[in-house]
Amino acid sequence: MKWEIKAGLLALLLCGVWAVLHPAMAAEFTPRILLLLSGDTEVHLKTMRGFKERLDEYGSITAILDVKKLGDAERADEISLSNPGSDLVxxxxxxxxxxxxxxxxxxxxxxxxxPKIxxxxxxxSSVSVKKRHEAGKFSGIVLDQPPLRRMRLARILLPDLSRIGLLLGPTSQLEADEYVSAAKQADVQLNISAVGSDTNPIPAIEALLKGNDAxxxxxxxxxxxxxxxxxxxxxxxxxxxxxxxxxxAYVDAGALAAVYSTPEQIGRQAAEVVYDFVNGKSGSLPLQVYPKYYSIGLNSSVARSIGLSLPDEESLQRQLKQLEPSGPVQ
Amino acid sequence: MKMSCQLNLFVCFAPVLVFLTMGEPSAAELPTEVDVLAEIPMVSSAARLPQRPEDSPATVTVIDRDMIRMSGAINLADIFRLIPGFQVGHVTGNKFSVTSHGLADEISRRLLVLVDGRSLHTAFNSGVDWANTPLEIEDIERIEVISGPNVASYGANAFNGVVYITTRQPFQDQGTYIGMTGGSQDTGIGKFRYGGRTSNFDYRVSGSYREDDGFDDVNDDTEQARLSFRGIYQKDLRDQWDIQLGLARGDYGIGLPNDRFTPERTGERTSHHEYLRWTRTLNPTDSVYVQFYHNRYRMDDDFTIGPLSEVVSEELGVPISPEVFETIPWGFPPNQFTLEDQTIRYGLDDIETDRYDLEFQHVLQPIDDFRMAWGAGLRYETIEGEYWLDGEEEDLVLRLYANGEKRFTDRLVLNLGANLEDNNIVGTEISPRVAFNYHISDRHTLRLGAARAYRTPSLLENHWSSYFDFDGGPPLARHISYGLDDPEEITSYEIGYIAKWPEQALTLDMKLYRERIDPIINNVDDKRDLTLDPYDIASWVQIQNNDVGSIDIDGFEARLVYRPRQSAFLMLTYSYANPEGIFLDEYSVFTQQELDSGGLEFLTFCPAAPDIIVVSPEEQREYYATCRTFSDRAPEHSYSLLAGYRFASGWESSVSVSGTSAFNWFGDGDNLPSHTRVDVRLAKQLKLGSSTAHVALIGQNLGGDYLEFRDDNVFETRAYLQFGLSLP
Structure with missing residues (x-):
């Protein structure tokens, strides 16, 4: 056997040993993660479940998890975040x-x-929070879908779509800019109707219903x-x-469709971000991102009532993914 | 690329203007994930306000389309087996009785049934004809059942619960649907539906034709046609007009074998209604509506009894010729007389009733933590039937109601409501209700509720006057009411508990209740005034009585729902009831031997009524007021299970189990042993181009035979094959 081959085999063997030992080595520095839940409600628990399930897929000793649920009466100062020495919250x-x-x-x-807003x-509202975000110490995976993803879904479902209406109010108007630029990218005409906190939304909705395709x-x-x-x-x-x-809920109540991320899907993505972070692949947290995994809900009886034949969810997912090749949008 | 905002510059810049005038939204206004992911509230009927179940003043059980389909019900009434505390009886193959906590005969009087706000009740015994109603199961969107008295919201008939049926909006079912069902009891059902649209008007026309043979060896076949229409005209964004029309007509087998007084025959029943509701939406939380409807219900039945000589021969078991018959003395001395042999006309199922009802309602939320619904109604009702009443009877009912929901904190919700009703039968009554809902946490809610409610007797209950008329003799009373001055009164207390375990997809709804009905209205067999028939040939006379006794029911009801996904469903219900009390059943004559032997099971002498009444010195008969117990008039245990799964391949399978322990129906009903019924459904959905089709195989009562309502009604295993086709 030639020397080169022996060396090659040895290298291969070492690689194998490293691969086997690596998780165990990581275990020596098992990070402690504090899961802080806003409440004991469905959305929070399902998020946690999605997070844990994804973490389990990495192996059983990825992290030590502490769970704290904020009860109704508890205030911020009653829960110490640094105790018991967490590496990440x-x-x-x-x-x-x-x-x-x-x-x-x-x-x-x-x-x-x-929610993103x-x-x-x-x-x-806080300069220090902003600084922490920029420094990769404070980040988030938001609940909302990127406006462009939503516009694209509308375009796929409604081939004749050219005008899309958007009703905004006192808080959602903060999202106006992003919807305007998403509409440009998706080549749709966006018509925004806005209402203030004391305004009756009827006239605004009336205007939207008259001049839009969706x-x-x-x-x-x-x-x-x-x-x-x-x-x-x-x-x-x-x-x-x-x-x-x-x-x-919108789809169940009568919307034609919705693209949304389930709490489990966001939990899953969080586990991936956390895994990359604690394994040093990225020394800091990425900037705030939109959800990477999502579901599409369709209401077939609404589709029937407007004479639309719906593609199945799988092919919709495929088409949307093809339009989003670069992964999660920031 | 098109430029955004080219359509309407104003709306496009409006956000900027709003932004400038409003300033920065404070952190408190920004939404949380809970806000964003919130359910869109469903309209709930308990307080006439859209409420979450945990804020409702009473237990609300929702039966949605999925559950209706999974139940495999062919008859609408069967769906109510899934409601805790409810009992369903097939009186015959074409009459159904649906009741809560027993205490019902052929007609359930204490439950209010509404379809889109229109009552199905007729002045004929305050009952619902579940068979001859122009309503297709396929057109139902959801059924909300509120247990316990709900008079505070809905008025007099909502005494023991409300069944609120919401039909589908016509725009939900556009296109054509054709359905066919065939199977046991020679059942053949054909259905069609067409949903269309012209500019702002959506409409639906549904119809069906049905034939079946009913129970074996019972004259209860059905031949029925139904037609219904619903149109919604959305005039503009604020105003909506809802128009509904319906007609059902059928020939139904009625009567009993070898019974001269109710012989086997065919009766005709016709119902139709006209309904109009105008709704104006004032803003997202406030709205008003004005609703008017007319219901007509008519039964045609005509048969003869006689010749009397034959009737008397058979009843006495002695052959009596017409000549001998004419010599028989009737009545008691000194008022004796003889009768010519004759044939008399009679018609049990022969009546005509009309109801005109006008209602106004206003729902408003004047401040953030207080909402209310208030309204007023006017109802005019008539009833006519030559074999039932002395001419036409009428009543005018005025009602005013208000229900409010006040949130004191996130934890505590108060529901307060009352209904004032004025009618010509019992005058004015106020039915109040109060409930406190305390949210122990997001998942656990405790409810304390109390209600008092009144049920006004129906026009028939109040004016019943039914006689056999003879040529040349006084009429023979069959069923009479001397007029009821007092309504039935119910007082109810309940402790409810609602729990949710979202991660397990479980919800649990339980209640402990105590109800007292005092006085209770029922009929009493009373022969004291019987001066015509000394031979006991046709001598039952029922007197409608408004103080036959009182009943206390203590009970427990629970429902567990597991819905892990859209495609999987499981519901379990259990109900326990312990009725106590006695009621005056009859004034009877007993022989000395019967009295001495003490063999009078089931009968007790009423403590409150005089034991012995001597009617007349000539007659020398002693009548005993005898009572029976209520304890077997509602099942002690009842239970149900509904489970279904929809596979991605288009297959769907479901099983529905229901059962009760032994209990005793009133009227012609019998004391039935306990039973469990198992129904299954297997269906496959197919896509045929732009159409969808479904084929379903339904099996009902897969176990052994059981009895429905009467000993004669043997429910055997039944099987049906169903086919449906929806065309765009």
């Missing part, structure tokens, strides 16, 4: 994120399933909360203008 939901943002204890924090609002729903505590949503969906039914919702 995973803040699940808005309350936990707010607490994590306020407590600047030098631990990297990843916030998940928080709420996450950005936290950064805008409506995009964006959550707003005034313009489009669950009680106005029911009503908007009903009127859109009547006018045969399909609504692209932002949650499964």
């Amino acid at each position: 995973l803040a699940i939901g808005t309350r936990a994120t707010r607490m994590a943002a306020e407590a600047d204890v030098g631990i990297p924090m990843l916030s998940i399933v928080v 709420t996450f950005n609002g936290l950064m805008d 409506l995009l729903a964006v959550y707003d505590s005034v313009a489009l909360n669950p009680s106005t949503a029911k009503w908007l969906l009903y009127l859109s039914y009547q006018n045969r203008i399909p609504v692209i919702g932002f949650s499964r």
